[in-house]
Amino acid sequence: MSTGLLDVHSLRQSFPRADGGEHLVLDGVELSLAQGQIVGLLGRTGSGKSTLLRLIAGLAQPSGGTVTYLGERVTGPAPGIAMVFQSFALFPWLTVLENVQLGLEALGLPDAEIRKRALAAIDLIGLDGYESAFPRELSGGMRQRVGFARALVVHPNILLMDEPFSALDVLTAETLRTDFLELWGEGKLPIKGVILVTHNIEEAVLLCDRILLFSTNPGRIISEIAVDLKQPRNRLDPRFRDLVEKIYVAMTARTPTPIGISDRPVATINTVLPRVSANLLAGLVETLAAAPYNGRADLPVLADELHLEIDDLFPVSDALQLLRLAETEGGDIKLTDIGKQFAELGTDDRKRLFQRQLLSYVPFAAHIRDVLQGRANHTAPKSRFFDELEDHMSTEDAELTLRAVIGWGRYAEVFAYDDDSGTFSLENPT
Amino acid sequence: MRVFVPISVGGWTRLFSRWDVLAILLILGLLVFLGEASRNLFEPLAELQRQPPSLDPRNLPEYAARTTLRILIAMMLSLVFTFTYATLAAKSRSAERLLVPLLDILQSVPILGFISVTVVFFMSLAPGRVLGAEFASIFAIFTSQAWNMAFSFYQSLRTVPVELEEATRNFRLSGWMRFWRLDVPFAIPQLIWNMMMSMSGSWFFVVASEAISVGNTTVTLPGIGSYIALAIEHRDLAAVIWAIGTMLVVILIYDQVLFRPLVAWADRFRFEQEPGVPAPQSWAFDVLRRSRIVERLRERVTALWRSSLRWRRSRKAPSGAPAQRAGRALALLFTVVVPVLAAAALWQVATFSMTGIALRDVGVAMLLGFATLARVVVLIAIASLIWVPIGVWVGTRPRAALFVQPVAQFLAAFPANLLFPIVVSGIVAWQLNPNIWLSPLMILGTQWYILFNVIAGAAAIPAELRAVAVNLRVRGWLWWRRIALPAVLPYYVTGAITASGGSWNASIVAEVASWGNEHLRAQGLGAYIAEQTDAGDFHRIVLGIAVMSLFVVVINRVFWRPLYRYAERKFRLG
Numbered sequence A: 001m002s003t004g005l006l007d008v009h010s011l012r013q014s015f016p017r018a019d020g021g022e023h024l025v026l027d028g029v030e031l032s033l034a035q036g037q038i039v040g041l042l043g044r045t046g047s048g049k050s051t052l053l054r055l056i057a058g059l060a061q062p063s064g065g066t067v068t069y070l071g072e073r074v075t076g077p078a079p080g081i082a083m084v085f086q087s088f089a090l091f092p093w094l095t096v097l098e099n100v101q102l103g104l105e106a107l108g109l110p111d112a113e114i115r116k117r118a119l120a121a122i123d124l125i126g127l128d129g130y131e132s133a134f135p136r137e138l139s140g141g142m143r144q145r146v147g148f149a150r151a152l153v154v155h156p157n158i159l160l161m162d163e164p165f166s167a168l169d170v171l172t173a174e175t176l177r178t179d180f181l182e183l184w185g186e187g188k189l190p191i192k193g194v195i196l197v198t199h200n201i202e203e204a205v206l207l208c209d210r211i212l213l214f215s216t217n218p219g220r221i222i223s224e225i226a227v228d229l230k231q232p233r234n235r236l237d238p239r240f241r242d243l244v245e246k247i248y249v250a251m252t253a254r255t256p257t258p259i260g261i262s263d264r265p266v267a268t269i270n271t272v273l274p275r276v277s278a279n280l281l282a283g284l285v286e287t288l289a290a291a292p293y294n295g296r297a298d299l300p301v302l303a304d305e306l307h308l309e310i311d312d313l314f315p316v317s318d319a320l321q322l323l324r325l326a327e328t329e330g331g332d333i334k335l336t337d338i339g340k341q342f343a344e345l346g347t348d349d350r351k352r353l354f355q356r357q358l359l360s361y362v363p364f365a366a367h368i369r370d371v372l373q374g375r376a377n378h379t380a381p382k383s384r385f386f387d388e389l390e391d392h393m394s395t396e397d398a399e400l401t402l403r404a405v406i407g408w409g410r411y412a413e414v415f416a417y418d419d420d421s422g423t424f425s426l427e428n429p430t
Numbered sequence B: 001m002r003v004f005v006p007i008s009v010g011g012w013t014r015l016f017s018r019w020d021v022l023a024i025l026l027i028l029g030l031l032v033f034l035g036e037a038s039r040n041l042f043e044p045l046a047e048l049q050r051q052p053p054s055l056d057p058r059n060l061p062e063y064a065a066r067t068t069l070r071i072l073i074a075m076m077l078s079l080v081f082t083f084t085y086a087t088l089a090a091k092s093r094s095a096e097r098l099l100v101p102l103l104d105i106l107q108s109v110p111i112l113g114f115i116s117v118t119v120v121f122f123m124s125l126a127p128g129r130v131l132g133a134e135f136a137s138i139f140a141i142f143t144s145q146a147w148n149m150a151f152s153f154y155q156s157l158r159t160v161p162v163e164l165e166e167a168t169r170n171f172r173l174s175g176w177m178r179f180w181r182l183d184v185p186f187a188i189p190q191l192i193w194n195m196m197m198s199m200s201g202s203w204f205f206v207v208a209s210e211a212i213s214v215g216n217t218t219v220t221l222p223g224i225g226s227y228i229a230l231a232i233e234h235r236d237l238a239a240v241i242w243a244i245g246t247m248l249v250v251i252l253i254y255d256q257v258l259f260r261p262l263v264a265w266a267d268r269f270r271f272e273q274e275p276g277v278p279a280p281q282s283w284a285f286d287v288l289r290r291s292r293i294v295e296r297l298r299e300r301v302t303a304l305w306r307s308s309l310r311w312r313r314s315r316k317a318p319s320g321a322p323a324q325r326a327g328r329a330l331a332l333l334f335t336v337v338v339p340v341l342a343a344a345a346l347w348q349v350a351t352f353s354m355t356g357i358a359l360r361d362v363g364v365a366m367l368l369g370f371a372t373l374a375r376v377v378v379l380i381a382i383a384s385l386i387w388v389p390i391g392v393w394v395g396t397r398p399r400a401a402l403f404v405q406p407v408a409q410f411l412a413a414f415p416a417n418l419l420f421p422i423v424v425s426g427i428v429a430w431q432l433n434p435n436i437w438l439s440p441l442m443i444l445g446t447q448w449y450i451l452f453n454v455i456a457g458a459a460a461i462p463a464e465l466r467a468v469a470v471n472l473r474v475r476g477w478l479w480w481r482r483i484a485l486p487a488v489l490p491y492y493v494t495g496a497i498t499a500s501g502g503s504w505n506a507s508i509v510a511e512v513a514s515w516g517n518e519h520l521r522a523q524g525l526g527a528y529i530a531e532q533t534d535a536g537d538f539h540r541i542v543l544g545i546a547v548m549s550l551f552v553v554v555i556n557r558v559f560w561r562p563l564y565r566y567a568e569r570k571f572r573l574g
Helices: A049-056 A096-107 A111-124 A140-152 A170-185 A201-207 A238-252 A278-289 A299-306 A310-322 A337-344 A347-361 A363-374 A382-390 A395-412 B018-041 B043-047 B057-091 B093-106 B111-125 B130-158 B162-170 B175-209 B224-233 B237-269 B283-290 B292-315 B320-355 B359-395 B398-413 B420-430 B440-444 B447-459 B463-471 B476-510 B525-535 B538-571
Strands: A006-016 A022-033 A037-042 A064-069 A081-084 A158-162 A193-198 A210-214 A221-226 A296-298 A326-329 A332-335 A379-381 A416-418 A423-425 B211-214 B217-220 B512-515 B518-521
Touching (some): A022 A221, A049 A158, A049 A193, A193 A201, A201 A238, A363 A379, A382 A423, A395 A416, B057 B224, B111 B538, B175 B211, B175 B224, B237 B420, B359 B447, B398 B447, B440 B476, B476 B525
Parallel strands (some): A037 A210, A081 A158
Antiparallel strands (some): A326 A332, B512 B518
C-alpha cells in the first residue's frame, strides 16, 4: 500500500436486515489518494459511493476495514478533511459570512483571525459583495460557492465533494467546475487532494485524474480508469469521447451473478427492481424504434439527446432488459424483436404483450398473481409480500421493489392494488 | 400558516406500547404521591387567609401586570424545560422511549384539577408565605405551557436535515455550539408558534389558578383571576365587565409587543422558504430593529454568546468517545432508576386504591366521565357544524382571511372563563337547566382552534384546484364533498384535537358555576373534580383526575390519532 494522503483498506459497510441477515452496502473497497490528485467515485444510486465518502469523513463508522489519513486511523470527524454537500447544507439563518466563519469558530480562533480568513476565502471563491446576504437570496450556483468557501476556509488537506454540481442547472454547474479547475490548476486552493462523488460520467472525465467505477448492491470497485488528458479538457476531443464511451461500456457490462456469467440479466424473486413507470418504458421503446435510432442507440448519445443523467437512463434500460424488450452491448442499447413489436402495437395489445413479458421474466410479479389465485377471496395484504422482500433486501429497497411491481402490475392489469387498505386483489374496478 | 398537532402521532402502530403503560403508571404514581402529601400537609395551612383584593377598577392595571408577570415567568421555565427535556429525549435512544410517552400522557392530564393538589404542595414548601401560592400558580401555568412546547422542540430535533447535521460534525462543532447554531434555530419557527398557542391557553389557567379554595383554605393572589372571583362573589356585573375590558387590552398589548415581533423575527429561521407567502410584519419589531440602543445591546449579547461557544470548545474537545460514555451512563441510569421509580409508583397507586378508594367511587367517576364525554362530543359536533363552513368561506377569500384569522387567534387567547359570570348570571336570571346551558362554556374558549385551523386549511387549497372546480362547474354540495371538506380535513382534525382536549380541561370550571350565593351544577366529571376540591377530598380529586386523563388518552389513541394519520395521508395537499 502506498502511504499517501489517505488510504482506504478493505473497507466494508453493512446494515442489519429484518430477517437477521445483513445488507451489504460497500464491500472490499481499496482506495488511495496521493498529493495533487482528484479521484472520482463514479457509480449509480445505491452503489454506496456517498456512504464511502461519509466513512472517509468520519461521519460514520465502517463495519470492517480502515480509513487512514496522514498515517492515522480515522475514527471520527478529522481536522483537515472538509466536505462540500450536494444540497449545499448552508444554514439558512446565517449570512454568507457567518456560514463561512462557522468552521473557524469551531476551531476557537480569535475573532479578528476568523474574520480575516473568512473574507479571504469569500474573495477567492468570487463571493465578494455577498457577505451579508442570506442563502435564500442567492442562486443555486452562488450557494454552492458559499459551500466551497466554507470548506476551504478551514484549510483542509482533503476536500470531499458529494455530487456538488448535481443540484445546479447545466450552465451554472459548468461555470463552477471551470472556476474550480482554474483555482486548483493555479495552486490557489489550500487543499492537497480531492475526492469527488458523482454519477455524471462526463463530469468525472472532465475533473478527475483517476476514476473508480462502482457496482451496485453491494458497492464494489469494478474498475479503475486513469485520465491522462491535459487540463483544460475539451468535451469534443475524440480521446475524451473515447473515455466516456469506455466508461459507459464498463458500467453497462454484465456483472457476474452467483450462478455464473450470464449474458442477460435475470430477475429472481429477490432482485431489487428499478422504480420506472410503464409510461417511461414505453416512451423509451418508442424513441428507440423511431428515427434516427431505428432500434439501436449509443448510450452516451442517447443520454445527451434526451438530457438524461445515468441515474435516469440506466434504471430504464435495466427495466427494458429485465423484460426482454431491449438489450445492451458495448455501450449501445438495442431493441429486441419483442421490443420492436411492442413499439408498433396499440394500447390494448401493448398491455397484453407487457403482461406476458412481466409474468415470464419478473418472477415476483408472477408470484403475487399465483398467491392471489391460490386464495379463496383472491386478495392478499401488502405486508404478505413486503415481509417476503424484506428477508432479502433493505426496507427501502423492498418498498421500491414493491412500488415498481405494483406500477407494472397495474399497467399490465395482472392484479389491482388498493393503497388505502394496502391490499392486492385480482379484481379490477369496473 | 402553520398548524401544530397537540398529540403525538408519530411512529407507533400499536394502540398502547409497554412504554405508554409505564408512563401512565409513573404519572399516576406522582398524582397519588402529591395527593397524599397534600392531605398530610393540609392542616397547618388553614390559617393562611390573605387579604382579599378590592373591586376598585383602578387596581386592575396592577392586577393585570401581576397576572402577566406570572405567565412570563412560567414561560421562561417552560423554555428551560423544553430545552433540556426535549433535547434529552431526542439525543438519547434509551431516554426517548420513556420520555416521549410520558409527555404524551402528561398532555392529557387536566391541569385545572391538578391545581388544588399543587397549591397545597407548594404552599407547604414555603409555609405561610405568599411565595408558596405564587409557586403553585406559576407551576399550574407552566404545566399548561410546557408539554406542547417540549413536544414541538423534540419533533424539530428529530427532523433536522441530515446534511446540516453532517456539516456541523464535519466542521467539528462542539455539542454546545451545535445546539445553538443548528438545533435551536431550526426549531425556532415551530417553537414560537407553539409558545403562542401555549400562552393563549395559559391565560385561562392563570385566571383559574389565582383564586383557589381547597377545603377551608382559600388562596387568593392579586390578579385578574382573583378580581373576577371576587366580582362573582359580590354579583358585581360592572366589575366583571371591567375585568374583561382590561384583559382585552392586555392580550392586545402582548400580541403586538411580544408575539408579532417574535414571529417576524423567527421568519429568518424558516428552513423552507415557500415563495409567494409574504413575510410576517410587525411594527414593534421594525422599531426594535432600527433602534441604535437595541443594536448596540444586541452586539454586546452576541459577543458574549459567541465567547461562550468558544469557552466550551476549549474545555471540551469534541470527540466520539466521551459522548458515547455519557450515553452509556444515561442508559444505565434509565435501567436502574426507572424500575425503582416504577416500583415506587406502583406501590403508591396500589396502597392508594387499597385504602382510599372503593370500587363504587371508580364506577361513579367513570359514569360521570361518560356524561362529560357526551357533552364534549355534542359540543365539538355543534362547533364544527358552525365553524367549518364559516372557516372555508373565509379561507377561500384571502381578503376576509387576512382580517378574520388574527381575530380568531385573538379570541382563542382570550380567557373564556372571564365570560362565565355573564353567562351564569343569565342562567340564574332565566332559571335555565344547568345540565344543558352550562355546557357551552366548556367550548367557549376552545372552539376558535377549529375556526382558525379550518381557515388555514381552506386558504391552502391551491388556486389551480379551485380553478378546476369552477371550470368543471363543480358546485353546491358536490363542491363541499369533493373539494372543500377533504382539503381542510387534516387542518380540521388538528383544530378539533386541541378543542376537545381543552374542553375536557374546561369542564372542571364550567360544569360548576356560581353567581353570588347561587350555585349551579351540571352532572359530569368536571363538576365531580371541582366539588371534591371544594371539599378537600384528595383521594377523590386524584381519582377524578386519573379517570379524566384516562378518557382523554383513550380518545386520543383510538379516535383522534388514527383520524389524523388518515387525513394526513389521504388529503394533505402538496
